[in-house]
Amino acid sequence: MKIRQNLHIHSSHSCDSACATIKDIQREMLDYGMTEFGLSDHVHSAFNLCDIASSRNDFDVYATSPCFHFGIEATCMAKWECDAIAAGNYKRQGDDPVYGLRYAELPMETPELMLGITEAEIQKYHIEYVIGGTHWPSIGTDDPEKLYEDNFQQMLFLIRHPLVDILAHPWYDIEHSIGGMHVHRPGAQRDREAFLHIPDRMNEQLGAELVKFGKCAEINISMFQDNRRPEEARRKYWRILEDWRDAGVRFTFGNDLHAAHSCKECLALMEQLLEAHGFREEHFKMLFE
Numbered sequence: 001m002k003i004r005q006n007l008h009i010h011s012s013h014s015c016d017s018a019c020a021t022i023k024d025i026q027r028e029m030l031d032y033g034m035t036e037f038g039l040s041d042h043v044h045s046a047f048n049l050c051d052i053a054s055s056r057n058d059f060d061v062y063a064t065s066p067c068f069h070f071g072i073e074a075t076c077m078a079k080w081e082c083d084a085i086a087a088g089n090y091k092r093q094g095d096d097p098v099y100g101l102r103y104a105e106l107p108m109e110t111p112e113l114m115l116g117i118t119e120a121e122i123q124k125y126h127i128e129y130v131i132g133g134t135h136w137p138s139i140g141t142d143d144p145e146k147l148y149e150d151n152f153q154q155m156l157f158l159i160r161h162p163l164v165d166i167l168a169h170p171w172y173d174i175e176h177s178i179g180g181m182h183v184h185r186p187g188a189q190r191d192r193e194a195f196l197h198i199p200d201r202m203n204e205q206l207g208a209e210l211v212k213f214g215k216c217a218e219i220n221i222s223m224f225q226d227n228r229r230p231e232e233a234r235r236k237y238w239r240i241l242e243d244w245r246d247a248g249v250r251f252t253f254g255n256d257l258h259a260a261h262s263c264k265e266c267l268a269l270m271e272q273l274l275e276a277h278g279f280r281e282e283h284f285k286m287l288f289e
């Protein structure tokens with residue numbers, strides 16, 4: 001199958017290490033034959049909303065193709081940390097509040113969740129689509145059972161959120177979380193068997209809710225690029241996606257670009273992998289066609 005869509009692209013305006021220019025993104029995506037592609041710079045808390053403003057300004061100048069769209073990747077945040085950041089009630093301890101108050105006193109149970117952007121701001125910046133992603137636990141524990149449950153609750157929150165169109169990279173952070181990287185860093189390991197222990201009931205419910213709320217699940221290239229992940233864990237991840245597909249979930253594709261340039265070979269390899277796992281173009285939802 002041919003990948004014609006890439007909705008998950010970070011530009012140099014993203015708050016992290018992303019460094020691609022909007023001009024290069026447009027040229028490379030059109031060269032590859034993408035008919036629908038878009039920016040998705042990060043919004044965590046309102047603290048880094050200024051990044052989206054600058055991304056939008058540049059987009060308005062350099063994005064000239066009708067195939068090029070303006071989206072965001074919004075992180076699932078806790079209400080208490082967003083409130084504290086909005087009130088200026090934080091101390092910088094190495095981490096800017098761009099990433100929330102992750103390493104302060106985290107609760108043991110999933111707190112009230114929210115996005116760091118409002119509907120009015122989405123209209124203000126003419127944001128055409130929202131990818132919602134979990135990037136870290138909202139609880140401070142190394143108990144695997146609680147961490148799976150927390151990641152699951154965050155994903156349910158995103159699927160049910162009226163502003164979210166796409167669930168980003170399902171289970172993205174679970175290997176870090178289960179490995180204890182958010183509690184014991186540095187020195188903690190990534191647990192590359194973490195996919196194997198995701199409870200089936202969670203995946204079944206996530207698939208059912210994606211269908212019920214008409215939301216897309218993202219097939220994100222970064223989820224397939226860890227060569228040290230055991231074969232069995234890779235198979236498990238594919239099986240989750242295949243089960244969702246068979247349950248009627250529609251997908252979007254993203255290469256989660258953070259480098260200066262997209263890797264054409266990686267996209268071509270992904271096309272082969274998708275085909276080998278029974279994915280066809282009709283399983284992907286084109287948002288703008």
Ligand SMILES: [Zn+2]
Nearest residue numbers: 073133168169
């Ligand atoms: Zn992400």
Ligand SMILES: [Zn+2]
Nearest residue numbers: 008010073256
């Ligand atoms: Zn991303």
